[in-house]
Amino acid sequence: MTSLPKSTERKLGLVIDLDVCVGCHACVTNCKAWNTSGYGVPLADESPYGNDPSGVWLNRIHSFETEQNDMSALVHFPKSCLHCDDAPCVTVCPTGASYKRVSDGIVLVDESKCMGCGLCAWACPYGAREMDPVAGVMKKCTLCVDRIYNENLPEEDREPACVRTCPTNARFFGDLSDPDSEVAQLVACRESVDLMPEQETSPVNQYLLPIERYGADELASPDFNLASLANQKSGGVLSWIDNLLNGN
Amino acid sequence: MHPAISIIVFSTFSGVGFGIGFWLGILGNGIQSPTIVIAGLTALVWASVGLISSVFHLRRPTRAIRAFSQWRSSWLSREGILAILTLSCIFIYIVLRLFNINGLGVLIMAWIISLLSLVTVYSTAMIYTQLRAVPAWNTVLTPLVFIGFSLLGGGAFCFSFLPEFISRDFMFVILALLVGAWAIWILWSWRRDRIGMGASSVETATQLGKLGTVKPFEPPHMGPNYLTREMGYRLPKSKSTQSRGLAVALGLIIPILLYCIVFVYQDSGVANVSRMLLFCFVFFGIFISRWLFFAESRHTTMLYY
Ligand code: SF4
Ligand code: SF4
Ligand code: SF4
Numbered sequence: 001m002t003s004l005p006k007s008t009e010r011k012l013g014l015v016i017d018l019d020v021c022v023g024c025h026a027c028v029t030n031c032k033a034w035n036t037s038g039y040g041v042p043l044a045d046e047s048p049y050g051n052d053p054s055g056v057w058l059n060r061i062h063s064f065e066t067e068q069n070d071m072s073a074l075v076h077f078p079k080s081c082l083h084c085d086d087a088p089c090v091t092v093c094p095t096g097a098s099y100k101r102v103s104d105g106i107v108l109v110d111e112s113k114c115m116g117c118g119l120c121a122w123a124c125p126y127g128a129r130e131m132d133p134v135a136g137v138m139k140k141c142t143l144c145v146d147r148i149y150n151e152n153l154p155e156e157d158r159e160p161a162c163v164r165t166c167p168t169n170a171r172f173f174g175d176l177s178d179p180d181s182e183v184a185q186l187v188a189c190r191e192s193v194d195l196m197p198e199q200e201t202s203p204v205n206q207y208l209l210p211i212e213r214y215g216a217d218e219l220a221s222p223d224f225n226l227a228s229l230a231n232q233k234s235g236g237v238l239s240w241i242d243n244l245l246n247g248n
Numbered sequence: 249m250h251p252a253i254s255i256i257v258f259s260t261f262s263g264v265g266f267g268i269g270f271w272l273g274i275l276g277n278g279i280q281s282p283t284i285v286i287a288g289l290t291a292l293v294w295a296s297v298g299l300i301s302s303v304f305h306l307r308r309p310t311r312a313i314r315a316f317s318q319w320r321s322s323w324l325s326r327e328g329i330l331a332i333l334t335l336s337c338i339f340i341y342i343v344l345r346l347f348n349i350n351g352l353g354v355l356i357m358a359w360i361i362s363l364l365s366l367v368t369v370y371s372t373a374m375i376y377t378q379l380r381a382v383p384a385w386n387t388v389l390t391p392l393v394f395i396g397f398s399l400l401g402g403g404a405f406c407f408s409f410l411p412e413f414i415s416r417d418f419m420f421v422i423l424a425l426l427v428g429a430w431a432i433w434i435l436w437s438w439r440r441d442r443i444g445m446g447a448s449s450v451e452t453a454t455q456l457g458k459l460g461t462v463k464p465f466e467p468p469h470m471g472p473n474y475l476t477r478e479m480g481y482r483l484p485k486s487k488s489t490q491s492r493g494l495a496v497a498l499g500l501i502i503p504i505l506l507y508c509i510v511f512v513y514q515d516s517g518v519a520n521v522s523r524m525l526l527f528c529f530v531f532f533g534i535f536i537s538r539w540l541f542f543a544e545s546r547h548t549t550m551l552y553y
Contacts, residue, residue: 003321018456028468052471060468062552064450068460075456079468079552088380094325095314113314116307119324121478122249125381125448127549130474136307193455196548198447199380207455 002093004086008105011177012143013083013204014163015186019211021170023061023076027162031059031080031141034161039146040111044134056130058141059162075210078171080162081128081141082195082203083107089120089129089140097138104175105204106145111137125199148173176204249382250481251542258302259372260401260538262331263394264531265295266365267402269338273362275406275413277355281345283412288342290405295335299328323374330371334364369398376541383446384545389436393541396429397534401527404503408527423507426530430500433537437492437544445548453551467553479547483540491540499533 035058036043045055059080066073083100087107090098097114100107109120116136121129129140144160147153157164163171174183183206186192192206268291276284303309316332318325341357373394376385400422406413407422450464451457472480483491506529509522 002318023466054469054471054473056474057468062464062468063466064454064456064462065465066456066459066462071460073459074465075454075459077454077552088378091321092324092375092378094316094318094322094328095311096318097314113311114308115311115314117305117315117324118307118478119375121474122547123379123381125548126453127475127479127547127552131307131478133474195455196448196452198452199548209455210459212458 002090002096002098004090004100005102008085008100008102008177010104010175011083011085011204012104012106012148012174013176013183013206014080014143014160015172015174015176015183015192015206015208016078017170017172017186017190017208018075018077019208020168021061021076021078022168023063023074024167025061026165026167027078027171028057028059028061030161030165032057034144034147035139035142038144039142040109040139041132041135041137043139044132046133054133056132056139058130058139071214073210078162079126079128080205081107081124081143082126082201082205083141083143085202085204086200088123088125088199088201092119092123094119105177106143107140108142108145109138109140111135114138125196125201143173176206249542249545249547250478251539252305254301254305256535256538256542258298258305259394260298260397260531260535261301262295262298262372263369263398263534264401264405265291265293265298266331266334266369267398267400268294268405269334269365269402270362270399271402271406271413272338272341273358273360273365275418276341276345276358276361277350279412281348283410284345285342287406287410287413288338288345290409291338291402292335294405295331299331323371323378327368327371327375330364330368334361334368337361337364365398366395369395380446381548382545383443383448383548384440385541386446387436387439387443389432389439392432393429393436396425396432397537400425400429401531401534404527404530408524419511423504426500426503426507430496430533434496437540440544445546445551448548448551450551453548464553475549476553479549480553481543483543488540488544491536491543495533495536495540497533498529499537502529503533 032043043056047053062077062079064075064077083105087100090100090107095113095115097110098120114137118131120138129138132139147160148158150158159173163173172183172186174181176183178184187206190208192208194203268287272287272291303312306312315325315328319329338361341361344354370391373391377390380386403422403425450462454462456462503526506522506526510519513519
């Protein structure tokens, strides 16, 4: 049934730390590697070695530039399905292929039922669903449902491939409905946000905003001088190397 | 949004088909059996062409039968069921009329056909209206556009090819529909130009507004992908202005001229030709407007690009 459950027993999801992500695409690559041989049909590529390569990915990294008071920042922005509580992609599905699980809140596609109409991809405001060009069924992040409960894997591997692989620890996985979980605590102690709240999708995944290291007043003040930050004094062996390299 | 030809054919042809169905139900009881059977069959053909075309949009058409299962939540599912139900009613009705079976039951059935036709077109529109991610579609004007063009298309078809339908009153209804349906469309386009991405913006999409102005720096992939092909279709401004002008010229202005000719030179050869051309032009106009309905509407996913 593509009606949404009134509530779910748990809310499994990801917490993504925008302060930490360096945009290395490791999670993207590992997501593709795991999911092309995991749950459902492989993630197809079209003309992978041709002039116009294109393929299905369940996780993608955008990068944004922000600018304020002549200071700009580059923010790498991973985006995958947010496993929304009020998922519009589920209710539009005419075949019953899309559903949200009551037990853990994961939004999945039953590929044996999907007729490839693409309406769910239109309904998702975030662009988190992609049609597989070969199998003709809808693909989306499964929250690595075939890892997190997989008893054939060592305990430490029972988390999503993207979380497991992230070299900077920018991605966390857990139950956001449990206030004692690591993810819930992160959300509580950092400034965390829903993407596009005006779309009323109630996303489960949370994004932790970059930490403001300098206040707006500080940045605007004429005394604020970035070069001074680089002018650190070193001592001991480091100062000896420094002097050596500078030819003093 | 990518203007897929299969979907445009689906909604315009089924719109005309159910439009004929609507007028058949309203006016049919006073009309002789052969005309009614022809009208009913044309409604069936137009709507079926539309429904069959929609199947071509599916990547796994053999599973289309499953689409009837989720009527509790999905407008696409409801649309499918209502379409089949309406077509069945039209079919039964023309069989009854073919065998000259009349009576209260048949009369009520005709009304039910009109009602079902309207509700079916409404549910077609709701497939798009429900999508908050496409702010241009997410308005009560969208069902009005679809219903307006359906009644106009069906009415114009009767006007052009089924002379038995045309009473003096019906002549005026056609004129009112022409003006009314296109007025709603122009209002819809006007709103579309102003709504943009609605309440969403790159700031709400990334929630980085606190850090200042936000602009995309690097996309996740170098070439186009499913998302940009499906959601990122952009119509060049010059082409947009041209197509809008063409839609209104073909669908509204020329039909009004033809209508005047029919009105002034009643029953002459020139009037008969104009009468038949009227539907053709109206339909071209509706078709182009439906193409614009997709081609000019933008999806919030593109805020990330
Ligand atoms: S992010 Fe998109 S695909 Fe995922 S649950 Fe929300 S609406 Fe559905
Ligand atoms: S593409 Fe598949 S999952 Fe998506 S709405 Fe259509 S049938 Fe449902
Ligand atoms: S949870 Fe799994 S499927 Fe989802 S983005 Fe991470 S690796 Fe990909």
